[in-house]
Amino acid sequence: MRNNKYTQYRNRLETGMILFALAAAIGGGILPAAASAQDKKDEISFDLVANPSFVNCLRKDSYEEPRARATVIRGKLNDTLILDLDGFKPGLAFDLFTVQRSPFLSDKTSDPNFKNVFKGSFGLAWYQSDIEIGKHSDDGHVRIKTILLDQIFGFDPDVTLPPTNTFHLGFWFNNPQDAASCGFPADDPTKFTPFNGEHKAGPFAMISAPDPTTQLGPLCTDPDPEHPGSCKP
Numbered sequence: 001m002r003n004n005k006y007t008q009y010r011n012r013l014e015t016g017m018i019l020f021a022l023a024a025a026i027g028g029g030i031l032p033a034a035a036s037a038q039d040k041k042d043e044i045s046f047d048l049v050a051n052p053s054f055v056n057c058l059r060k061d062s063y064e065e066p067r068a069r070a071t072v073i074r075g076k077l078n079d080t081l082i083l084d085l086d087g088f089k090p091g092l093a094f095d096l097f098t099v100q101r102s103p104f105l106s107d108k109t110s111d112p113n114f115k116n117v118f119k120g121s122f123g124l125a126w127y128q129s130d131i132e133i134g135k136h137s138d139d140g141h142v143r144i145k146t147i148l149l150d151q152i153f154g155f156d157p158d159v160t161l162p163p164t165n166t167f168h169l170g171f172w173f174n175n176p177q178d179a180a181s182c183g184f185p186a187d188d189p190t191k192f193t194p195f196n197g198e199h200k201a202g203p204f205a206m207i208s209a210p211d212p213t214t215q216l217g218p219l220c221t222d223p224d225p226e227h228p229g230s231c232k233p
Contacts, residue, residue, distance in 0.1 A: 040150070045071045046218040048169065048206035049108045057173075057182040058205055060089050060138040068206045070169055072148055072219065079148040081169075085131065085140040093174040094131040094205055095196045096142060098152055098166035098219065100124040103204070106212035122204075124154050124164045125195065131171055150222050151233045165231060167217025170207030172196065179203055 048068040050058060058066040064087040073080045083096065100123025103114040114121055133140045146152075155163040172195035173179045176186035179202040185191040186202065195201040210216060214223040220231035 040074065041221045042074045043071065044149070044218060044221055045069060046208060048171075049104050049209050050206050051204055052110065054173070054179050054182045054184065054203055054205060057179050058088055058092070060087055064138075066206075068171075070208070070218075074149050075145070078145050081128075081142075081144050081146075081148055083131070083140075083142040083169075085133065086138060088133045088138050088140065090133055090137055091135050092133045092178055094140075094171040095127065095174050095201055096129040096131055096144075096169070096171045097195060098126045098128055098148070099168045099170055099207070100164055100166050102168045102170070102207050102209055102217065104207065104209040106210045106215060108209045122168075122170075124161070124166055126152070126154055126166050127195075127197075130174070148219050150220055150231050152219055165217075165220070167219040167231065168208045168210075169217070169219065170204050172204050173202030176200065176202035179205075 046069070048070065050066060055066065060066070066085070066087040068083060068085045071082045071084075073082075101114075101121065103111050103121070105111050128146065129142050129144050131140050131142050152167065153163045153165045155161055172193060173184075174196050176184060176192055180186035184203050189200070192200045193203065195204070208218050211218060211220070211223075214220065216223060216229065216231060222232040224230045224232045
């Protein structure tokens with residue numbers, strides 16, 4: 001009996017060792033993929049670029065340039081965006097969007113091929129938040145939680161729009177009159193842009209520039225080298 005029990009025990013032990021070895025081999029095969037997912041950046045920061053035509057309608061005074069810096073923190077279910085504005089004229093209001101394209105090149109100079117007046121050149125746009133500068137302050141702060149890094153997209157099969165990423169971040173003058181002194185035709189409703197809830201906004205105030213390497217917006221942190229112009233979700 002002892003010999004039979006020992007044989008059974010040895011067989012179970014050998015079977016367990018084989019199963020462990022198989023599990024380790026399978027696990028080893030998937031480790032690189034898991035490591036790759038973990039290699040994604042957990043936090044990014046980037047500055048927005050002011051619209052040169054309307055920067056004087058943004059600034060509080062001639063001694064300080066208006067600045068906007070975005071920080072995005074990756075989360076398990078969604079991401080957190082924190083946008084800080086400084087050096088702005090008190091009382092201004094803006095509308096924050098993620099958009100498909102930027103009017104700037106990666107060196108933050110204006111793209112000569114980009115139209116000055118909105119005619120769809122920003123591509124797909126996604127309304128994210130309002131921004132307000134206090135009446136007695138030169139700064140503004142916004143915090144939103146949504147899908148942002150690497151995966152933000154929209155689609156509409158009714159107009160045959162496939163899934164389209166909006167990797168750029170920008171904000172528009174909510175009131176066209178706030179940009180009038182810089183040359184925006186605020187008295188002509190046909191020149192209004194659709195970038196607020198009433199679809200009667202002014203020009204863009206600030207927006208992100210493409211990454212110099214990927215040429216994608218900064219909300220893409222993991223570009224796909226096998227498909228140039230796209231991002232790994």
